[in-house]
Amino acid sequence: MHHFYYRDSELYVEDVPVLSLVKEYGTPLYIYSAQTIIDHYTRFETLLEPLDHLICYAVKANSNLWILKLLANQGSGFDLVSGGELYRVLRAGGDPKKCTFAGVGKTRSEIEEALRVGIYSFIVESEEELLTIDAIAKKLSIQAPVAFRINPDVQAATHAKITTGSEVNKFGIAFSQVSELFDKCSKLDGVFLKGIQIHIGSQIQQVEPFLQAIQKVLPLVEKARQKYGAEFLDIGGGIGIVYEQAIESGREDWWKERKESLTLAQYVESILPLVKPLGMRLLVEPGRVLVGNAGILVSQVLYVKKGGAKKFIIVDAAMNDLVRPAFYDAYHQIIPLREQLDPRMEVVDVVGPVCESSDCFAIDRLLPKVQAGEYLAIFSTGAYGFSMASNYNSRLKPAEVMVSGKTVKLIRKRESYQDLVALEEELT
Ligand code: LLP
Numbered sequence: 001m002h003h004f005y006y007r008d009s010e011l012y013v014e015d016v017p018v019l020s021l022v023k024e025y026g027t028p029l030y031i032y033s034a035q036t037i038i039d040h041y042t043r044f045e046t047l048l049e050p051l052d053h054l055i056c057y058a059v060k061a062n063s064n065l066w067i068l069k070l071l072a073n074q075g076s077g078f079d080l081v082s083g084g085e086l087y088r089v090l091r092a093g094g095d096p097k098k099c100t101f102a103g104v105g106k107t108r109s110e111i112e113e114a115l116r117v118g119i120y121s122f123i124v125e126s127e128e129e130l131l132t133i134d135a136i137a138k139k140l141s142i143q144a145p146v147a148f149r150i151n152p153d154v155q156a157a158t159h160a161k162i163t164t165g166s167e168v169n170k171f172g173i174a175f176s177q178v179s180e181l182f183d184k185c186s187k188l189d190g191v192f193l194k195g196i197q198i199h200i201g202s203q204i205q206q207v208e209p210f211l212q213a214i215q216k217v218l219p220l221v222e223k224a225r226q227k228y229g230a231e232f233l234d235i236g237g238g239i240g241i242v243y244e245q246a247i248e249s250g251r252e253d254w255w256k257e258r259k260e261s262l263t264l265a266q267y268v269e270s271i272l273p274l275v276k277p278l279g280m281r282l283l284v285e286p287g288r289v290l291v292g293n294a295g296i297l298v299s300q301v302l303y304v305k306k307g308g309a310k311k312f313i314i315v316d317a318a319m320n321d322l323v324r325p326a327f328y329d330a331y332h333q334i335i336p337l338r339e340q341l342d343p344r345m346e347v348v349d350v351v352g353p354v355c356e357s358s359d360c361f362a363i364d365r366l367l368p369k370v371q372a373g374e375y376l377a378i379f380s381t382g383a384y385g386f387s388m389a390s391n392y393n394s395r396l397k398p399a400e401v402m403v404s405g406k407t408v409k410l411i412r413k414r415e416s417y418q419d420l421v422a423l424e425e426e427l428t
Helices: 018-025 034-047 065-073 083-091 108-117 127-139 175-186 208-228 264-278 288-294 324-328 417-421
Strands: 004-007 010-013 029-033 053-058 077-080 099-101 121-124 144-151 191-197 232-234 281-284 295-306 311-315 334-336 345-351 360-368 375-378 399-404 407-412
Touching: 010 018, 018 029, 018 295, 018 375, 018 399, 018 407, 029 034, 029 288, 034 053, 034 065, 034 264, 034 288, 034 399, 065 077, 065 083, 065 399, 065 407, 077 083, 083 099, 083 108, 099 108, 108 127, 121 127, 121 191, 127 144, 127 175, 127 191, 144 175, 144 208, 175 191, 175 208, 191 208, 191 281, 208 264, 288 295, 324 360, 334 360
Parallel strands: 029 399, 053 077, 053 281, 077 099, 099 121, 121 144, 144 191, 191 232, 232 281, 311 345
Antiparallel strands: 004 010, 029 295, 295 311, 295 375, 334 375, 345 360, 399 407
């Protein structure tokens, strides 16, 4: 669910008309609903209450400092994959003792920094990495907490570019090599085995692949606990969200009847019987499910163009602002800010100004007829939207605002041309 809805034919975010934000801050504009994020976090937290647990929000989904701060204030931990993410979390007031650090290519300086601030655990993805962490920890005269990421070799039934738990993926330690590495690890003085982690992919809409992966690693988790004293099992993130029909028109309470393919409740109810008997601490690393439906990207229609074979709605946002449709053929619902209750519909492509044919937000989409100057909201862009934005075509990254009730906060200014060149040397 989320807090975007039509009231008197105007799109609202919480208690604020979206049009008023657009008038104030311009377009393209990312808008987030704080309450939606809090609702999702609280719901997950409550469901996990029967277990000792820690939610580590996957920072990569949306790494704006204000969103990190919002989640830190709720008590969230963080799943990191770079020194930059660690820096952001610390800046936002996050607790390093609630941070895991994953990724196949941690650099020595990233490892050292994470050790110095005392993160909860490294998520180790290879033997060489384990040896590197061991060496650095010894140099600092500390023992580093490590968890093995096991590649369970299961298919996650999602887009090929976001599956991570199959043996052809670069992630995790191959299932067959784990036992031997447990042994090696136990002989190293600079590290101790604190946990086991799996993460099989993203935008997964059935519970079965999660269960399959957990079931597959359970014997190794038991061994890690009994023989090596591991204390936590981290089952990663990956819970999918609804992109189609992210909003319905005509009603404020539309979301009460919205079908979700995999609810947090279903997810937790299914995994609990498997993980509870372990008596270990459970970690989860949700990204998309916390913030995905909490954001929209608003864009203005620049031109309507009748091409040779198609009609194009050319908007002022582009693939540099939101790359998911171009990159993964991802579907995002698009609706006008002003609801047309009896709309004349037409089939169009919604495209941006970037010089690539893949710069599109929708292809052959049935949309209400719109004209230049009107605004469109692209839904469910709170996750992997701004965090994947770039300056391609020397376009300025959009502004971001967060709404909480009636309160509006500009949480990132629109970039300027000066920002664009600030890190390049003065021309002489
Ligand atoms: N933990 C690990 C180790 C991950 O690699 C990821 C996401 C997550 C947690 C969070 O997954 P989530 O709960 O958000 O599904 N850019 C793609 C998604 C890439 C996901 C990468 N890893 C997209 O826009 O669909």
